[in-house]
Every structure is written in C-alpha cells, then in structure tokens.
Amino acid sequence: xxxxxxxxxxxxxxxxxxxxxLGGVTLSAVLHLVxxxxxxxxxxxxxxxxxxxxxxxxxxxxxxxxxxxTFPWVKLVGEHKLVVxxxxxxxxxxxxxxxxxxxxxxxxxxFIKRQAVSERSAEDAxxxxxxxxxxPYVYVVYGTMVAWDFEMFMVPGWxxxxxxxxxxxxxxxxxxxxxxxxxxxxxSRNRLVNPVKPFVYNYLAQLMLAFxxxxxxxxxxxxxxxxYGNIPEEVDRLNGMQDGDYTVIWWAMIALKLVIPFSTLAMxxxxxxxxxxxxxxxxxxxxxxxxxxxxxxxxxxxxxxxPYLAAIVVSAVVAxxxxxxxxxxxxxIQLVKG
Numbered sequence: 300x301x302x303x304x305x306x307x308x309x310x311x312x313x314x315x316x317x318x319x320x321l322g323g324v325t326l327s328a329v330l331h332l333v334x335x336x337x338x339x340x341x342x343x344x345x346x347x348x349x350x351x352x353x354x355x356x357x358x359x360x361x362x363x364x365x366x367x368x369t370f371p372w373v374k375l376v377g378e379h380k381l382v383v384x385x386x387x388x389x390x391x392x393x394x395x396x397x398x399x400x401x402x403x404x405x406x407x408x409x410f411i412k413r414q415a416v417s418e419r420s421a422e423d424a425x426x427x428x429x430x431x432x433x434x435p436y437v438y439v440v441y442g443t444m445v446a447w448d449f450e451m452f453m454v455p456g457w458x459x460x461x462x463x464x465x466x467x468x469x470x471x472x473x474x475x476x477x478x479x480x481x482x483x484x485x486x487s488r489n490r491l492v493n494p495v496k497p498f499v500y501n502y503l504a505q506l507m508l509a510f511x512x513x514x515x516x517x518x519x520x521x522x523x524x525x526x527y528g529n530i531p532e533e534v535d536r537l538n539g540m541q542d543g544d545y546t547v548i549w550w551a552m553i554a555l556k557l558v559i560p561f562s563t564l565a566m567x568x569x570x571x572x573x574x575x576x577x578x579x580x581x582x583x584x585x586x587x588x589x590x591x592x593x594x595x596x597x598x599x600x601x602x603x604x605x606p607y608l609a610a611i612v613v614s615a616v617v618a619x620x621x622x623x624x625x626x627x628x629x630x631x632i633q634l635v636k637g
Contacts, residue, residue, distance in 0.1 A: 304603030306368045307596035308610050310449060312617045313358035314470070314591055316351050317400075317445065319621075321438055322474030323348030324407040327414065328434035331427075340499050343634060344491075345478060346411050350628035351621050352404045358617070359400060362449075363393045371599060372455045383455055392448050403441050410434055442467035450591070453598035454536055459525065465517040466591075469556070472510035473587035476580035479503050483577050490635045497573065504576045507583065508564035515557050536601075540593050543601020548589040555586025 323345040330338035362369045366389055367377075373389050375381035410430045417427035443463030451462045459465075482495045482503075525533045541549045559582045563569040569576060596603050629635045 301368060301609070302604065302606075303368070303371060303599050304596045305606040305609040306365075307592060307603075308606050308613045309358065310362060310369060310595050311588060311591045312613055313355060313362055314445070314449060315473070315588065316358060316617060316621060317355040318442075318467070318470035319348050319474055319477060320351040320355055321403065321407075321442065322471055322477075324410055325434055325438045325471070326474070326478070328410060328431040331414075331431050332435075337499055337502055340495050341478070341482070342414065343632065344482070344485075344495070344629075346407075346414065347625060347628045347632065347634065349404075349407055349411055350624040352400075352407070354617070354621055354624060356400055356404075359396060363396065366393075371453065375455075381455060387452060387455065395444065396448060399441050399444055403437055406430065406433055406437050438467065439463075442470070450594045450598075453595060457533060457536055459521050459533075461517055461521045461524075465514070465521055468510060468513050468517055469587055469590060472507060472514055472556075473584055475503055475507050475510060476583040476587075479507070479580040480577055480584075483573065485635070492634060492636060500573050500576050501570050504564055504570035504579075507560065507576075507580065508570075511557065511560040511564065511583070515561075536598070539601025540597040541601075543597065544603055544605075545593050545597050545601060549593050549597075552586045552589040552593065555582040556590060 327338065327342040327346045330342065366373045370389065372381055372383070376383060376389070410427075410433075413423065413427040413430050416423050418424065443466075446463040446466035450466060451457060451459060479500060482499065485491045486494050522537065525537055528534070560579055563575065563579050569579065596606075626635070
C-alpha cells in the first residue's frame with residue numbers, strides 16, 4: 300500500500316495534466332475575446348493540449364477508485380469517526396467531478412471545432428465567438444470545484460473563500476510557463492511548420508509577470524486572513540505546511556513562484572531575452588508543483604516523507620503518455636513536420 304505522501308504525487312500529476320488541457324483552450328479563447336493579434340501565432344498550438352483530456356480523465360478515475368488513498372477523510376467516514384454533509388460526501392464528489400470534466404471536455408471540443416472554421420463565414424465567426432465566451436466561465440467554475448475537492452477539502456471543514464481563485468490563477472501561470480518552454484523546444488528543433496515569432500516570448504513573459512503578481516495577491520490575501528483570525532482549525536494547516544516536514548519545498552515554492560519571477564520579469568532585459576524567459580518559466584513550473592504538493596500531501600498535518608522515487612516514476616510515466624498524445628494531435632492537424 301502506498302503511503303499518502305507517495306499517492307499524493309499522482310494527485311498532483313492529475314491536476315497538472317488537467318490544467319494544461321484547460322489552459323490551452325482558455326488562452327486561445329481569451330486572446331480571441333480581447334482581440335489580441337498575436338493569437339494567430341499560438342492559438343492552434345495552445346488548443347492542441349486538449350489532447351491531454353483523456354489522460355486527465357483516466358487519472359481522475361484512478362484517483363476516485365482508490366478514494367481511501369486519495370482523500371484521507373474517506374476512511375474516517377467509513378469508520379464512522381467523521382460526519383460530513385451530502386455535498387462533501389464522496390459519492391456526490393465523484394459524480395460532480397466526472398460530470399464536470401465531461402462537460403468541460405465537450406465545451407472545449409466545440410471551441411476547437413468552431414475555431415478551425417471561424418474564418419469561413421460571418422455566421423461561423425459569430426458561432427465561434429459565442430462558444431469562446433463560455434470557455435473562461437467554464438475554467439473558473441470548474442477550476443474552483445476541482446480546487447475545493449482535491450485540495451481545500453482534503454482537511455474536512457477547512458475553508459477559504461479565495462482558495463479556488465488562488466489555485467486556478469497559480470495553474471494558469473504554470474500553463475503560460477509551459478507554453479514558453481514548449482514553443483522554445485519546438486522552435487529550436489525546427490519542428491513547427493510555421494515557427495512562432497520571437498516577439499511572442501515577450502508577450503508571454505508579460506503575462507507570466509501579471510499572473511505572478513495575481514498569484515501572490517491571492518496567496519497573501521488568503522494567508523493574512525487565516526493568520527490574523529488565528530482560528531486553530533484554520534491556521535494549523537498553514538503552520539503544518541510551512542513548519543512541518545515539507546518546510547523546504549514550501550520556502551522553495553516562495554522563491555520559485557515569487558522572488559525569482561518578480562525580480563527578473565519586472566526587468567525588460569529578461570522579457571526580451573528568450574533564454575532568460577525560459578529559465579524563469581522553468582522556476583515557475585517547479586514552484587507550482589511544489590505548491591500543489593504541499594497543499595495536498597501537507598493536509599496530513601504537514602507530516603510525511605519526501606516521495607523521491609514516486610515523483611520520478613509516476614511523473615515520467617504520465618509525461619511520456621502526455622507527450623505522445625499531444626504529438627499525435629499536432630501531427631493530425633499538421634502543425635509539426637513529419
């Protein structure tokens with residue numbers, strides 16, 4: 300039987316895969332809605348990450364089937380040591396997560412199909428604009444539900460009014476960072492049929508800076524409220540995260556998601572230097588993974604071993620499957636050579 304600290308690696312992988320799939324279509328929709336001309340450089344590439352949805356769904360099923368390992372409170376409910384409401388019960392949680400993902404997949408797929416023919420006629424453009432308006436709404440509502448179920452309610456009764464926003468803002472910053480590295484990888488290896496122009500890195504770097512600031516605002520707003528209230532059942536979780544067994548990765552998360560991105564991306568030199576932007580993007584991705592792991596594995600009172608082997612094996616398997624799914628999608632829509 301895997302320990303909770305090891306099993307949490309799979310939960311983190313599920314969230315990373317899910318938000319990459321959500322982020323690609325969401326960015327394409329938002330760039331369309333604000334009329335950004337540079338959307339033509341990245342819209343099909345970003346939305347091709349929809350190919351990760353099947354992998355995310357499989358990971359979701361695995362996590363739900365092994366509910367006792369995924370959610371520490373499920374076993375307590377089964378042993379009648381804990382009473383939860385119907386909303387917080389596992390049965391409703393499982394159904395809403397499955398239905399929520401299927402609905403998100405359906406709306407994102409409609410967006411992709413309409414985006415492909417959006418310039419065919421005025422009617423097609425109007426239909427595409429309509430579905431684009433729904434995508435950010437789905438990202439926020441569905442993302443909030445996922446944040447509640449897989450992180451906030453890991454500790455029964457622990458609540459934060461801003462937690463959902465804090466999570467999906469953090470993950471969107473991670474997605475932007477992933478997109479920077481992905482474009483750099485494809486461009487440097489001359490894999491794209493139409494290479495992404497260099498100025499896009501600067502635009503993405505500006506968005507990374509913006510979401511770094513938004514992340515620290517939401518994180519500090521949540522932290523300050525809990526710390527000032529000093530209610531034991533709320534503040535104990537934060538204390539366990541930053542002072543428990545995972546204190547190293549908690550402080551590393553602060554450095555990787557705030558100190559390094561803010562102090563570098565605030566400087567024009569970094570935003571106009573592709574290698575520097577890629578380096579900062581790497582820090583943000585690692586920091587986001589640390590952040591999510593601390594919230595999930597740290598829910599066990601901040602106690603647990605560091606899952607070195609599980610992190611390597613599970614992440615490698617998930618990344619390999621995701622790589623082939625996305626590559627097949629890129630080849631099917633003829634965005635890459637070969």
